[in-house]
Amino acid sequence: MSSSTRRRSTVHDVARVAGVSRGTVSRVLNGGYVSDSSRTAIEEAIREVGYVPNTAARNLVRQRTQAIAFIVHEPHALFLEDPNIGAIMLGTNETLSEADYQMVCLVVDSDRDTERVARYLNGGFVDGAVIVSARAQDPITKAVMRLDLPVAYVGHPPDVDAAWVGVDNHGAARAITSRLHETGRRRIGMIAAALDRDSGADRLAGFTEALGADFDPALVEPVPLYSYADGAAAMTRLLERAPDIDGVFAASDAVAAGAIWALREAGRRVPEDVGIVGFDNSTWALRTTPLLSTVDQPAEGLGAAAAASVLAQLRDDEPAARTGIMLDTPVVWRDSA
Amino acid sequence: MSSSTRRRSTVHDVARVAGVSRGTVSRVLNGGYVSDSSRTAIEEAIREVGYVPNTAARNLVRQRTQAIAFIVHEPHALFLEDPNIGAIMLGTNETLSEADYQMVCLVVDSDRDTERVARYLNGGFVDGAVIVSARAQDPITKAVMRLDLPVAYVGHPPDVDAAWVGVDNHGAARAITSRLHETGRRRIGMIAAALDRDSGADRLAGFTEALGADFDPALVEPVPLYSYADGAAAMTRLLERAPDIDGVFAASDAVAAGAIWALREAGRRVPEDVGIVGFDNSTWALRTTPLLSTVDQPAEGLGAAAAASVLAQLRDDEPAARTGIMLDTPVVWRDSA
Numbered sequence: 277m278s279s280s281t282r283r284r285s286t287v288h289d290v291a292r293v294a295g296v297s298r299g300t301v302s303r304v305l306n307g308g309y310v311s312d313s314s315r316t317a318i319e320e321a322i323r324e325v326g327y328v329p330n331t332a333a334r335n336l337v338r339q340r341t342q343a344i345a346f347i348v349h350e351p352h353a354l355f356l357e358d359p360n361i362g363a364i365m366l367g368t369n370e371t372l373s374e375a376d377y378q379m380v381c382l383v384v385d386s387d388r389d390t391e392r393v394a395r396y397l398n399g400g401f402v403d404g405a406v407i408v409s410a411r412a413q414d415p416i417t418k419a420v421m422r423l424d425l426p427v428a429y430v431g432h433p434p435d436v437d438a439a440w441v442g443v444d445n446h447g448a449a450r451a452i453t454s455r456l457h458e459t460g461r462r463r464i465g466m467i468a469a470a471l472d473r474d475s476g477a478d479r480l481a482g483f484t485e486a487l488g489a490d491f492d493p494a495l496v497e498p499v500p501l502y503s504y505a506d507g508a509a510a511m512t513r514l515l516e517r518a519p520d521i522d523g524v525f526a527a528s529d530a531v532a533a534g535a536i537w538a539l540r541e542a543g544r545r546v547p548e549d550v551g552i553v554g555f556d557n558s559t560w561a562l563r564t565t566p567l568l569s570t571v572d573q574p575a576e577g578l579g580a581a582a583a584a585s586v587l588a589q590l591r592d593d594e595p596a597a598r599t600g601i602m603l604d605t606p607v608v609w610r611d612s613a
Numbered sequence: 614m615s616s617s618t619r620r621r622s623t624v625h626d627v628a629r630v631a632g633v634s635r636g637t638v639s640r641v642l643n644g645g646y647v648s649d650s651s652r653t654a655i656e657e658a659i660r661e662v663g664y665v666p667n668t669a670a671r672n673l674v675r676q677r678t679q680a681i682a683f684i685v686h687e688p689h690a691l692f693l694e695d696p697n698i699g700a701i702m703l704g705t706n707e708t709l710s711e712a713d714y715q716m717v718c719l720v721v722d723s724d725r726d727t728e729r730v731a732r733y734l735n736g737g738f739v740d741g742a743v744i745v746s747a748r749a750q751d752p753i754t755k756a757v758m759r760l761d762l763p764v765a766y767v768g769h770p771p772d773v774d775a776a777w778v779g780v781d782n783h784g785a786a787r788a789i790t791s792r793l794h795e796t797g798r799r800r801i802g803m804i805a806a807a808l809d810r811d812s813g814a815d816r817l818a819g820f821t822e823a824l825g826a827d828f829d830p831a832l833v834e835p836v837p838l839y840s841y842a843d844g845a846a847a848m849t850r851l852l853e854r855a856p857d858i859d860g861v862f863a864a865s866d867a868v869a870a871g872a873i874w875a876l877r878e879a880g881r882r883v884p885e886d887v888g889i890v891g892f893d894n895s896t897w898a899l900r901t902t903p904l905l906s907t908v909d910q911p912a913e914g915l916g917a918a919a920a921a922s923v924l925a926q927l928r929d930d931e932p933a934a935r936t937g938i939m940l941d942t943p944v945v946w947r948d949s950a
Contacts, residue, residue: 326759343738362699369720378733381718383706396715401680401738422663504900537902563841565874
């Protein structure tokens with residue numbers, strides 16, 4: 277393919293073919309007034325030379341790109357396993373799409389990615405950002421703050437003065453643990469994941485509060501990730517340490533699915549011998565046997581609310597300083613407890 | 614926050630503070646020659662006014678954005694369930710990241726998305742694109758062709774004159790079905806998914822060829838999606854229709870996991886009563902009991918190879934017309950057959 281066929285047509289080409297000035301072409305492209313005969317000539321010339329308006333160039337004048345970043349900061353393995361991330365992203369995409377904004381998803385999987393995404397934000401390619409799984413002091417958060425970019429976090433990052441949407445992890449964990457307790461379970465343990473994040477720490481706090489005097493720290497098994505494999509391994513360890521355990525709150529549905537597998541391997545019946553509840557109400561919850569009782573976390577709703585916050589900040593030309601939105605998390609009681 | 618604090622510093626501000634012309638500032642930013650004293654003054658001024666170079670503006674001159682689109686065209690439900698998509702994306706991201714390119718993932722979840730993504734490509738925001746699950750005649754493919762954008766498809770879209778990477782679905786399906794046959798299974802069925810795509814149709818063709826005279830069309834159950842739910846429902850129907858079935862090739866690991874659940878519900882032992890094999894070697898394959906025998910599809914490798922193809926086209930300023938790359942798909946034999 278020759279380089280001449282690769283050259284894009286320009287406004288100059290349109291002006292030449294239409295027999296008008298370049299300024300007249302620009303006025304038509306920007307919706308300004310021109311005579312009907314000039315407009316007709318220009319529209320025909322646009323079709324003839326195959327001109328495609330360079331939106332990036334025009335946005336530069338308007339200082340708007342009509343694009344919003346969706347930034348995911350997750351360890352490699354979890355990105356593939358966690359159904360919430362995809363659901364949050366689809367919620368963001370749908371809300372932005374309705375407002376005719378393009379979502380551009382940027383994945384942070386390495387330190388190199390962190391630096392480059394920060395540069396991309398600096399580069400003026402997006403008008404705002406939704407950020408999932410942020411760390412407070414990383415270069416991306418710093419870039420967002422320095423640029424004063426309209427932004428909304430999913431989850432509540434510490435020490436960041438910005439809008440965020442989330443769920444009451446503490447209250448939801450307390451509610452489902454209380455219900456497990458009320459069904460008569462007396463030796464209730466927890467597989468506590470991701471205690472280095474607010475979501476993980478808050479779920480453990482809610483569990484502890486719900487049990488009150490019945491709380492036994494020996495029945496808490498911490499694991500690094502919200503993953504199936506960590507759930508299976510932790511359940512095996514809990515059974516060895518406390519064979520009389522009769523209830524388990526797993527910190528996510530994936531963790532619960534792994535725990536159910538380990539219980540079955542150990543010959544325990546669910547829910548007859550051990551009642552188990554999860555957190556998320558993701559696709560995992562409908563794949564366990566028996567079906568999983570869990571907390572409904574509105575993942576798509578979180579993505580949609582974060583997108584709506586960024587759009588509102590753009591519309592009002594005003595950042596929503598430190599405004600938090602909490603979405604509801606009803607308990608969904610099925611067959612596993 | 615007042616609007617004055619939101620205004621970004623410009624080259625003019627830097628020039629004013631440094632006491633030099635705007636052209637001198639531009640020369641420094643673009644790596645041209647200036648005196649040491651001017652360079653020092655400009656660098657100090659950049660720090661003082663907090664100037665951030667507008668990469669979008671500078672790229673406009675260079676006609677390069679240093680960004681590559683990763684376009685996923687999947688039905689909403691499947692995007693959340695299919696672990697391959699995340700793995701392909703991470704493979705693309707890693708290869709682009711090593712070359713200092715930014716991957717921007719664009720999700721196509723509705724017709725509105727299709728039109729807007731096509732406009733985004735027209736807008737000059739990316740230098741090229743990796744496209745997953747393309748449809749030949751959709752507006753995105755048309756936009757890519759019209760813009761002569763360096764592109765690589767994952768999978769082989771019909772009637773598109775462009776680079777692609779994929780696997781030999783036909784050969785891989787034939788290989789794993791043959792092995793199932795060689796282990797002594799005689800009533801072998803298939804849960805055939807997504808027959809409207811080349812991957813689904815090719816897997817059925819490979820299955821049919823492997824069985825030869827032993828092929829029985831009554832043992833093929835077609836389903837729309839590569840999903841757990843479709844696998845479970847199809848296995849139940851197959852067992853009703855052919856209670857003597859003793860082997861199953863499921864068109865994906867998710868389908869196989871659903872089928873294993875249905876077999877267990879029906880009181881059939883895997884692999885003693887029914888041997889079952891899948892396709893993908895995704896995280897699903899390590900969550901089934903027993904562990905799944907399957908075809909290893911190198912999802913991250915596909916994403917990496919597609920990214921490498923786009924980078925090569927950019928480097929050589931030449932599209933790789935209709936060049937196909939096939940990656941290997943070894944059979945991984947575990948415990949389910």
